[in-house]
Amino acid sequence: MAEAVAFYGLTAVALGASLVVALSRNMVHAAVSLIPVLLSVAGYYVLLGAEFVAAIQILIYAGAITVLILFVILLTEGATGVRVRPRNEQVSLGALVCLFLAALLVAVLTRTPWPQTQGALPEYNPGAVGQSFLTAYVLPFEVTSLLIVACLVGAIVVARREA
């Protein structure tokens, strides 16, 4: 019962706020609305027993990426409050396609007989994740870290003011 309440509440917040992100004419509003979405998704993670992922979600997404986005908005024209045309010319077609895709996805996802297991999540989440990262998934882990380094360097090179 409590879980259902929590789920529907989170879903309402997530979808509502994500609509604001997609539709708002004000860039700062859109960016700030991203936070409730991300927090709701973190809430999903908690409901799904993924506390560690939830914590990382808040730390990285809400705490860092959103701030970065806000920062860029404030540094570029979004901060000046100039009301430019926010949407391009393919809104109606895009909306149609998105609705159609959503309907299709819902149809496919709800009708597929997913295999269900009775297994349980490991007791201590971060420990299990850490073990997996350093044993079975060490290659993705290392590749990701390399990618992060490359992105860091790339971002600095791209964004640096030419001397």
Next chain:
Amino acid sequence: MIGLGHYLVSGALLFAVGLFAVLTRRSAVAILMGIELMLNAANINFVAFTKFVSPELVRGHIAALVVIALAACEAAVGLALVISAYRHLETVQVDEINLMKW
């Protein structure tokens, strides 16, 4: 009882909204935000499948964490590009950036 289907539907809707943002927004930053929404939708599926389909080996959590890391990278590089574009062209509207067009 909340089951796998609920999360998947929620993720699908979130994905559609994110896609809509990507398709229709003119601001590069907004498009990036739409991409973040889509990534989150995918992450919901990963974590949900972990819980309901194969919980023992937290595989979905791994995938979700990698996706979060990639999202951070994508945001960093994307926003750096936006800054750079703004500096040179004084706009972040993607349809106004058309130097390469014939």
Next chain:
Amino acid sequence: MSAWAWLIPLFPLVGYGVLIAWGRRLGERSPWVAVTTMVLATLTALAVFGEQLRGAEPYVWRTIWAVGGDRVITAGYTVDRLSATMALMVTVVGTLIFVYSVGYMRGDPYYSRFFAFLSLFCAGMLTTVLANSFLVLLLGWEIIGLCSYLLIGFYFRRRSANMAQMKAFLTTRVGDTFMLVGIMLLFWQFGTVDYHEIFEALAHGKSWSPAAVTLFGTPVPLAVLAALLVFGGPVGKSGQVPLHVWLPDAMEGPTPVSALIHAATMVAAGVYLVARTYPLFFYTPNHVALEAVAWVGAATALLAALMAVVQEDIKRILAYSTISQLGFMMAGLGVLGYTAGFFHLLTHAFFKALLFLGAGSVIHAVHTNNIKEMGGLWKSMPVTFGTFLVGSLALAGIFPFAGFWSKDEILLEAYHHNPAVYWVLTAASFLTAFYMTRLVAYAFFGSYRGPTHPEPDPWLPEDYARAGIRDAHPGSHGQNSHAPVPHESPPVMTVPLMVLAVFSAVVGVLGAPGTGPGGGTWLHHFIEFEGFREAGIQAPDFSWTVALRGLGVALAGILGAWGMYGAGGGRSEQVRRWVPWLVVFLRNRMYFDAFYGWLFVRGGLALARLLRAFDAYVVDGIVNAVGYLMVLVARLDRLFDTYVVDGLVNLVGLLTRWLGGILRYAQTGRAYNYILLATLGVVLILVWTLWRL
């Protein structure tokens, strides 16, 4: 501790690596890297030796190097009494020579390179010593050869040094090739190159393939052939007749190199190899291979001693002496004197290193190699003189110096097992005392005959001269100001001399009778070939006859030489007039070099000319013909290319341009249009897929 023996060669190797990589930056400090690594290697060797001394079991470590079919080639190292003793000897002498070189080579523009080469050389030598298979041995062996090449030609701007280094490399290469063939033969026969496996098989009467090779009409069994082929390596490296010709020329290198390589270690590698692979020689029918070794050694001892008598270059005298002494060692091993040969190797290493370093000190002081331009140096260089005298007495075999004990041991073995060799060696021993006395008499007695203000060395390399250095090894003196010549060398050079002198004086005690259990010598007790016991061969007891005869011969040599050269040297002129042909014959090194020059150098050149003619007319002709043919084909091909291929390409291009003109309207350059279309595509695919379901 034995398990750590791999460190012994590794230390100098690390030193080499450091010096090669950072030598330029280290500059004047580079010798200390080399010295430090050598000292570390010495300490390790000392610990390993100490363990063997306390009676540790031989230690062997192997790992798989390569697998070919069902044959596994292993590599590794072995620590037993023989190799531990040898390693200790090499490291101790090596360290002393390193220290000496610090002073001797100071100011050289290629200071660090010199120490790098020395370190690499020591690494190779120690690898050879500790090897446990022929292949690892060959590895070290070739490193030694390379370093020898590099160090002999160290003053690479001198043409004579270039020639000497090539001569050394090519001559030893002849022996090495024989050895390689021998190793291949062993591998074919035994399926392994591991010492222990081969020797086990030999000791248990491994039956060789019955095939025999016919040489000069005599069938030679494979066992003997293999032993003799392997012996080819030592003949080359240890300068045995007939491959001895490179060793005197090798004196072109800096004096410490002569001491390290051509006295103490490298040339000893050959002797060590024979000792190491002794079973190979021992288990031949009637020990015939050993007999060959003995005769080669004896011949070398005598011939080299004869040539030494007429030389005037101090280092050449010592070089011929070295060849002669190596002959003694080989002969000792050959006459079943396993311990005796190795003993002489040990003692010789010390006193010959001493003599060379002493010679270096003398050259350093008087700037000439010619003993006739020296004289009376005993006053001005007391330390050098004293230590040199100790070395000379040891070499001559005077009681109680080291050389006496080891030479006596060899003579004793020869007396018992092969009297003919014994008499040859006795003659050589007389000559040894004779030429050493001649050397000492010319160099240290009489009056000084050299220049007091030496000219700059005529062969001094250009870059030395440019650097304002008038002397290839300025050492402690200032750059252009000379102290009145001659003078004593600095302590960094004399201290190694004194240390070596002490060793030369006392190391013979190891082989003195009564020092081991049961009245035998201690060394016999410590190092002895195990096959002897099974074959019932006893080491002969100490014999007063042999000892006194040996001492008498040596004293006779000294007195004879003193009589000829001591009092003014007048009497040598008479001898020269008396047998002029002999002097000429010996001066020309018995025409060995001339013969080789005529046969191999001239012959090789003639063959090369012939081949060049073949190359120019036949091979080039064929190549040119093929070339013309190709040009013809290419012309045809060009026509095809121009009209057919280019036509097709142009057609494709025209088509593409036409299509592109139509399709370019689809490219808006806006990513969201493309994404929309892609999404539409995904939706359509999904619908289609669901429809099919």
Next chain:
Amino acid sequence: MMAEAIRVVLSVVIVFTFVAVGVALFLVLMERKVSAWVQARIGPRHVGPYGTLQTLADLLKLLQKEHILPAGADRLMFGVAPVVVAVAALMSYVVLPWGPGVIVRDLGVGVLYFAAVLSLEVVGILTAGWASNNKYALLGGLRSAAQMVSYELPLGFSILTVAAIAGTLSTVRIVEAQPYPWYTYPSVLLAGLVFLVAATAESNRIPFDLPEAESELVAGYFSEYSPLRFALFQLGEYGSLFATSALFVTLFLGGWRGPFGIPFVGPVVDGLFWFLLKTYAVVFFFMWVRWTYPRFRIDQLLNVSWKLLLPLSLANLLLAGLLVAWSG
């Protein structure tokens, strides 16, 4: 189920009360007293005995004043921003271990949760700066975002260092794991130092108070804020100051443990006593620093983070990992 709900509600009420009284009211007073002590003054002394009721009076004054919305400000964001800051600060109290068993919720990912929640504050500050429609406020907000994002990394790494040594992310178990094994002490010490510096910067205090530097930016991101919303910002600021100090105590100073484990009244009371004593001591340290040192320049500030603290804390994390792995 019911008991758990009651417990949670009760603990939330208690925490709120404590934050209102023991943190917001008391710390403002304490700051004024400490600044007075540092500057050889007396400080507030008229309202109540020794001026102890001064902040209460200030609060009452604030409540009576008029809300002012600057012209051209974004009404919604202007109102939401202080709430975000205050709530983010308050949320971090969930994982603070006040004493043995005295904690709102012992989360498995406690310290991560703490860092995550505190990082949300930046959003509030950035929004506040933008919504005020004032260049000083906007600059303050941007500076603050840059500063807090930069210092979050060394802070996070020093937290992780301790977590790696203790082998857990739960605050309770970190306290239980102390004192750490002796061989990790250099790591812990270094992590503690980095934490102190980074925490000072995170809470925007001198010498890292650039976001609200009066002499440059009037008052930074809350220049335009008046009565209650200003109070909310103050609540958030002092709330996070206290929470950060409490985390420092938890990670490095043994949490609720007293010296030598001497029992006095009972485990819970003793734990509360020691925890509060240590936390207020750390808070005092922060205040002492604030009133003693001058301010950094912005480039110096960022350099300290990226070129000194970040490499240092990363290396320290590696060292701690090696030490733990080496000890098996």
